[in-house]
Ligand SMILES: Cc1cc2nc3c(=O)[nH]c(=O)nc-3n(C[C@H](O)[C@H](O)[C@H](O)COP(=O)(O)OP(=O)(O)OC[C@H]3O[C@@H](n4cnc5c(N)ncnc54)[C@H](O)[C@@H]3O)c2cc1C
């Protein structure tokens with residue numbers, strides 16, 4: 023008899039390559055209380071209900087035993103971690119400079135940039151017989167794009183990468199290492215990153231450029247501007263959120279396609295399928311496997327179980343995405359799937375702010391790779407994974423073949 | 432038997448949203464027989480919601496509102512031709528041009544038209560308009576382009592309010608005259624009505640409530656203004672009559688179907704009733720012209736003028752037209768609609784007029800972002816959001832499950848001390864616009880009952 027809870031088993035590093043059988047088990051349990059008092063939900067309709075329930079908070083300060091260690095006192099939480107109306111106000115102020123109706127052209131304007139960056143990266147692979155799709159392609163692409171969007175100069179990108187890595191490492195809850203050390207390092211990285219972005223914003227205040235930071239600091243909209251701390255935490259959020267997730271979607275995407283040559287061939291032949299294929303990847307191998315920071319503000323009943331106020335609530339999006347009560351043939355990867363309301367970008371008021379950008383980046387990235395790589399093969403399957411069970415994806419994805427023979431064509 | 436249903440002759444009368452979606456669904460469901468669509472407008476199916484919004488702002492040309500096809504539909508399109516009658520005995524649709532179209536199954540999707548100004552001579556004055564069709568919207572947009580000194584909007588339902596909003600956004604002076612106590616009150620009740628009134632005034636609308644327009648005045652055939660019941664007079668060179676809709680059922684007179692001014696009655700499977708209340712099996716109804724019983728609302732006959740309802744009902748009707756009894760589906764969707772006006776996005780689920788009380792469950796009137804929840808006899812029957820649409824899914828679920836009203840507290844952004852007040856949905860007879868959601872049940876005195884708090 024195992025004393026490990028399901029959550030512990032999901033978190034265990036050995037589960038990383040294939041957590042899906044554990045999710046099947048989770049769905050059979052319904053709303054599952056763990057020994058530590060937290061609750062795990064993995065069925066589609068119950069996740070949907072909780073994501074739209076205004077009594078479910080994204081602010082961990084509402085936990086009965088709040089875990090504040092990783093939160094530097096002098097930085098307020100960003101909008102992903104607060105509730106309406108504060109969340110709504112901050113998100114709206116940021117959205118004014120990212121998407122419609124106020125900035126309808128921002129993402130379109132990045133399109134050519136993204137294509138150029140992808141082409142450059144594929145060109146760089148030319149002549150090599152073994153590449154790491156993560157380090158050589160999937161990582162640099164979104165980082166370059168988010169930096170361009172915000173207006174972070176190219177030469178500062180390595181620093182941004184360093185801080186981001188440290189912060190993301192702190193999300194990892196595996197017990198075998200030194201979690202306190204990781205949290206301290208992450209807090210430090212947050213402060214450094216906020217300091218850097220604050221200084222950059224100051225430069226843009228004095229000399230505006232054509233980027234999102236300039237737009238934010240010069241906003242003269244009816245609702246005023248973000249305050250200084252709000253601005254730096256929002257910029258930090260955008261930088262981090264726009265990073266690892268897209269990397270993993272591109273990598274999970276190539277892994278999924280390399281495992282299914284017929285699907286890969288089909289996408290080459292029918293490029294118009296790319297948008298629906300990306301949606302299917304968001305369902306089938308979502309980069310954000312679960313949302314770890316929800317808390318009920320009051321006792322909330324769902325799926326016949328009452329989740330008590332103040333407990334940690336984990337919504338396992340990747341499990342909901344495979345729920346046979348919602349998706350036909352849920353474990354089958356179908357790039358042409360139609361009825362596909364997946365949770366890859368979450369749902370409800372906190373649904374992914376960057377989704378239109380992430381979709382575009384991934385569509386462009388996979389298209390560039392499918393046409394740039396000739397007869398690619400996986401070197402090892404499964405590949406080595408990153409630690410995090412939350413932001414799940416391969417750490418490396420080694421590929422051989424007549425790599426890049428067709429690149430630049 | 433079931434194969435029979437996939438072939439044969441189907442005629443759809445009304446070639447707009449419901450007609451098109453039904454035709455697509457029929458083909459999706461494997462109907463291989465003859466399909467004919469009859470529509471009296473000359474245009475292929477188009478979308479109406481933009482006509483009182485983007486089109487009037489000049490953001491979308493009137494010519495660009497065509498409905499995107501979901502799939503190719505192999506059908507005969509008879510556009511610009513009106514159906515003038517129906518012969519239930521020979522199963523034929525009679526066309527205005529004398530043609531007779533035999534059918535095995537018929538779908539009635541003739542929707543509604545704008546209620547005209549009641550005085551025909553005044554209605555003919557140059558400058559008096561309604562907005563229902565793309566040609567109407569085109570004409571109004573042209574008038575607005577010409578920079579009228581003042582626009583008078585008669586009726587402050589959704590369409591009238593949206594038109595007033597477009598006028599203000601274009602910097603035009605606008606007067607709104609409404610017989611009821613506030614804009615939108617017929618559809619949304621007192622709390623949001625009062626909110627809408629403040630909103631319109633804050634945006635510079637000259638809003639006159641509790642008055643009726645007694646006459647439109649003209650000079651040499653051109654509109655010059657209007658006289659109001661309070662003795663005042665308004666100078667205006669454009670008047671938009673937004674008095675609600677009239678159901679297009681006249682062509683069904685004397686057919687024996689339960690068709691009249693309140694629509695064509697049908698069952699939850701979209702099959703039309705005849706005048707005795709016997710359900711037919713070959714005549715179906717969908718969209719704005721239909722009235723149907725909804726179990727969530729005590730089986731009262733709902734008549735909804737909602738885009739989403741037209742789509743869902745058309746899909747159910749089409750499915751049931753080509754599937755045998757046990758495979759048929761009920762039309763059970765929770766009603767939902769949206770409106771955008773004065774920079775706000777208003778969304779509704781459920782039936783707000785089916786209520787006796789309301790409470791602000793999230794946000795606040797002051798913020799201009801809120802969710803109002805409606806209850807009837809202690810259960811939740813509707814919710815309306817203003818710039819908070821993403822929460823509505825939650826309330827839809829509460830409506831479907833007849834959750835208790837007022838909703839359980841606990842929302843992060845709930846008001847400090849939420850109050851429950853009467854919903855104040857007035858009797859539709861005092862309104863100058865028809866309510867968007869009408870409870871056209873057989874207990875007319877009860878369907879809009881307002882429970883006042885006890886003294
Ligand atoms: C200006 C405007 C704004 C709107 N905005 C919104 C909104 O924001 N949100 C929302 O939910 N809904 C909105 N609606 C309502 C929505 O457009 C309707 O619910 C929808 O159009 C209903 O579709 P239908 O096919 O049932 O009817 P209709 O669109 O009315 O179509 C019926 C068709 O049948 C034709 N017809 C009628 N009689 C005959 C005959 N005897 N023979 C042949 N053809 C005939 C008519 O000419 C018409 O083309 C709006 C409507 C208008 C007019």
Ligand code: HEM
Nearest residue numbers: 101102263264267268271309310367368372374375376380
């Ligand atoms: C494939 C790539 C991506 C995936 C899978 C993804 C996934 C998600 C998910 C699941 C959420 C919901 C979080 C929650 O409910 O708590 C979210 C929120 C968010 N994402 Fe993404 N994301 C991606 C890319 C991006 C990009 C490129 C950006 C930035 C431009 C971004 C910015 C954000 C922000 C700011 C939030 C918080 C939204 C809020 O709280 O209102 N994301 N994302």
